[in-house]
Amino acid sequence: MLQQVDSRGGINKIGSPVQILTNGPGDGPYVEAPAINRFPDGTYVLFYSPNCFATPDYAVAYATAKSIAGPYTRQGALFKTGDYGLVAPGGLDVAVNGNHAVFHANYGTGRAMYTALLSIANDKISATFGT
Template identity: 50%
Template sequence: MGLHTDFPDPSFLKAADGMWYAFATNGNGKRIQVASSKDFSSWTLLDIEALPTLSSWETDKDHYAPDVVLRDDGKYVMYYSGEAKSDVGHHCVGTAIADNPTGPYVPSDTPLSCRLDQGGSIDPAGFKDKDGARYVTFKVDGNSVGHGGNCNNGIEPLVSTPIMLQKVQADGVTPIGDAVQILDRSTADGDGPLVEAPSLVLRGGTYFLFYSTHCYTDDAYDVRWATATNIAGPYTKTNVELVKTGDGLISPGGATVCGCGDRMLFHGWCDDSKKIRCMYYADVNLSGRTATIV
């Protein structure tokens, strides 16, 4: 285990100071939580509010699934899910900039993606391709406008919950063209009501798109992956559970895999009470089109 405290949807990066920093959904009295580690196994929760100010479009609640990237100019860009004032209960992907990995992050005036007519945009994650081009993956939160049941999307007709790929300029926040769909939930693939929490990694010419299926409250919540030889796809699902309930894990998911391809953070319920989600770490091996836990 990495952190025995409420630290859901963890993402991470190795900063310019050589430290690992992890970021998580609101909890422990913070909008965006931050933890640090020297060795990736022993983590310390920091008493820091990474996002002390808000943009005009968002409310002061439900800040989900932050992800931070180091920009070429040395600044840090945070992508996060914030609740839209114009459609309470639904979210947009916001961006914020900082000089240091722990912040303070200053939010941009305009969100990167909203798609509120489709349920909103959540779970953003940054990616830098081999040619230096930058992208952001995110989920269209279709199950938030579903028809009830499991994660509000267990009753027919089931709503699409696509994973999208948005190219951005070198600043990490200005979109280039429109986002393209690279994955979606499928009953045939056993995804349950949704796919979410994308994390994109390039290894040896193969793009690995990690994602979670089912509802985060279910024991069936997991981490799977799909692969492609082109960043925009088509992505082929393996339908293999890289991480699943068992061996002390309860509903593990919301994973981020290192760009180096050898380590991962994810969350799972801390215990059977299913009240808070702890952070876990694992070593990963990517070979060909296969991902395994070491």
């Protein structure tokens, strides 16, 4: 759901919430960790994590729109188990500058924070990891 709030503290709601994404067939019971970013080309990208972080089905997926309120078109997974050696990546957020991302994934017996640089072309996001 997307809800506008006032600029004086962000507490008071303005208008009604707008549903921008619902669970799809492959999402399992959860769609969590939403984060919206506007890329320089004007595309809004909604990052989210389907499924549960305790399973290998957890991932970072994304949907794109030309307006913050949508409609959003699912584009698939940005990171999933097996990509770049990651296991259960999720919870991605983007820094204010618009291209530095942080997310978590399994590491040993716990979870660790990872970073990547993002870019967009034709509504498709690509990620680059530092060396």
